[in-house]
Amino acid sequence: MRAVDDKRPSPSIPDRLNLASHVLWAAGAPDDKVALVLLRATGAERWSYGRLREAVMRTAGGLLAAGLAPGARVLMRIGNTPDFPVTYLGAIAAGLVAVPTAAALGAEEITKVARVLSPDAIVSDGTVPMPDHDAPVLSPAAFSRAEPLERPAETGANDPAYIVFTSGTSGTPSGVVHAHRAILARGLMTDGWYGLTPSDRVLHAGAFSWTFTLGTGLMDPWAAGATALVLAPGTGPEMIPLLAQRHEATMIAGAPGVFRRLLKSGMPALPRLRHGLVAGEKLPETVRTAWRDATGTELHEAFGQSEISTFISGSPARPAPEGTLGYTQGGRCVAILSEDGTPAERGEDGAIAIHGSDPGLMLGTLDGPLAERLTGEWFTTGDRGLMREDGAIEYHGRTDDILTAGGFRVSPIEVEAAMQRHPGIEEAAAVDCHVTPETTVIAVHYTGPAALPEADLTAHAEAHLARYKQPRLFVHAQSLPRNANGKLLRRSLPPANETAP
Template sequence: MQALYDAFPPQPCPAPFNLAAYVLAQAAATPDKIALAVITPAGAREWSYARLEAAVRGVAGGLTALGLAPGAPILLRLGNTVDFPIAFLGAIAAGLLPVPTSAQLTTPEITRLAREIEPALVIAGPGVALPEGDAPVLDTTGLEAMFTAAPGGYVPGDPARPAYMIYTSGTGGSPRGVIHAHRAVWARRMMWDGWYGLTSEDRLLHAGAFNWTYTLGTGLLDPWAAGATALIPGEGVDAAMLPALLHDYDATIFAAAPGVYRQMLKHGINAEMPKLRHGLSAGEKLPEATRRAWNAATGTHIYEALGMSECSTFISGAPARPAPVPASGYPQPGRRIAVLGPDFTPVERGVAGQLAISNRDPGLMLGYWKAEEETKARFSGEWFLTGDMVEMAEDGAITYLGRTDDMMNAGGFRVSPMEVEAALCQHPNLQEVAVAEVRVKADTTVIAAFYSGTRTDDAALKAYAETRLARYKQPRLYVHMDVLPKGGNGKLNRRALRETWEAAHAEA
């Protein structure tokens, strides 16, 4: 049987359509219901649906009054505050194109991006680096003054028109602007049953910062569109505090990256969470040891999702259909998914290949900003090529094997770094592990394991690997590091490890 899953067509997006109007439609039905609680050690600051919508529409009116051209890019330079989602939705409501960027970017980094974006306006928080240039800046004082200003209307239009742009690090080393349509938020409805198990009665606590796209979608936009309550930790909250917050605020769903689950388990689950039904994980592969430890400590399961900036998540386990170990999940209902071989046709189930999603998927990006050729290069016929290596089981379950550029070759065998890392991470001395193929001679490469934690004798690590991995999967090098490099999204940067090691040993 071919590695192909086809549940098209999904429910069509209404037209005309405005992303912000859709997300905040609950304000008309239950204006006094709490849409958002920002939780800090001192307590919670609550926003009702009516107050939230009033702030968004106030920003829409204020931005419209500035006379900005329809679709004009608005560069968001905001920190971890509620100002971020309000500015984001306010710009979309007004028919503009918000561009969120990491508050951690330096002046040279954001200046390079701004030259590409050419923003009509920069909305900036205190202490966040601004781009050099002459783009006007709206600070948070001016932004927050709009919250109670005369409301603007929601600009309707074609669901396929651009709504917002996010930047992804990409595999080529240069950030790329990913343009998404208004319909992208409608496509996220496939996640409600296909991943979250989300209803209007839920209270979803997301551990991420406001200005992270994982938080924006899973932690805010989807709960609001469903009429649920979003809970977001504010400044001063660390992983050790999260179990108590899950208890105190009656969270029913918890969402976080795998690293947060690991930190919580490290500190100990020090509170009962009787209302919690399950957890959600995305951002990187969830280690099976972490999943098991969380289940043992809390009695709840974690459901993982696989996706990317270009299409959010589209493979996931769910309460209604848990993924069998070691799979990440199943294609969400409404998707059309294939696993492709080198000739870009579907392989047989049980055979490794590149994950691809149909170009008809309503959640797929419109393209890369000012990069038409690069956009075309990501497609082969109907298929958008994700760059992820996976395997589809007979029942459709998808197991993630790694990125195409992370996959290793050992004596003719293709080896997933994820598999080697999962085995080594069980060693009690190793805190984090990243595995990459490094060049030791002009014509020779070996598998190297970079790890943090307690420095351990290489011979002991090799003996440990011998009991858990086939010989061709075992690392030949072990490199201790204080901290492993990660990208802005928190993912391990295996490419940086490989290039840094090879550069250092080439010089030697």
């Protein structure tokens, strides 16, 4: 049986659609309902839907009053405050193209982004590094005095709405262009991943500027008429358990590393919590099990990327079988492709791909249209996996992270999962190590309270992995390299044969 899971039809896309209008009004949430709660260790700042809508429309009016024409690109340089989503939605409501960027980017990094983007304006709150660029700079504070736009712009569903930047494998910023229709595709996650209802209160552990937070933590709850709970600046993730309890969170969302930290800090009783939502990197089964034991709730994982957001996931209605990401979301068509670009057989390793007609797929990048990135009718993600007979999809890692020790292709995810079952290992990262120009072995960098005897680790690997998958080098580390969003950076690890004793 071919490794294709076609859950179409996709949602019908109207000719005219404005993403901001859909987010703020589609669910019909009343003006006095709480839309956003900015959480602090002491106290909280609450925004009603009415206040949020007014702020967005004033921002839209202010941007247009500054002389920006439809389709103009607005680079956002704003810290982790409500100004971030308000500016994002305000630009889109005005028919402009919002470009959210991480506050953590330094002056050199954001200058590279600006050179690729050529923004028509920069909105800055003065708290984060600015690019060396001659675009006019606007302040979100000034928008509060602007005349509000009467209604969102009449944009086309396929018009550009926002651009997100990824560094890519070359280190050169790549701008991914998304259409207004992407918000309707995100609705497929409501049942396929979240199980989201208007009564939910979703607490996201990430910063506003992370696309995971911006989508799962803000846009999707608002499009469903739910309440978003987000950490205020200066509020550390160690406060999440207490704040989740105090503010009656029904869902907690974050990267796997967030849940690992929460488990270390100890979880209080959370009677309102329904489940957790995980994305950003593969969730270790050890963390899933520990969370279930500590809270009595499940962690539902999703897989996606900047070009498409998530399209494979487990959900409350259909939990993922152990060792898998879950299933193709309704309305999507997913395949595992062989080396020749055609669908593989179920049970065979291959490239994870989504059909090029998916309504959530990007329009393209600033470098070129989507058509240039397609393999026939498929968009390949750069990740590998296999589709089981029941349609559940295993994740084997990024194509450029796949291990090749001894001439075999080995998933680093499988090696890491096996080693993390050792009680003395907290985290693990498996990489290729070239011990000689002709010989490559698997090395594992791991964290834990103390370095473990090599014989102990070797015996553990022999008990859980086939011989060709077993690591030959083990390196104890104080921590593993991760990006600002907690994603493991395997290629940043030092060569194991230089660090191992």
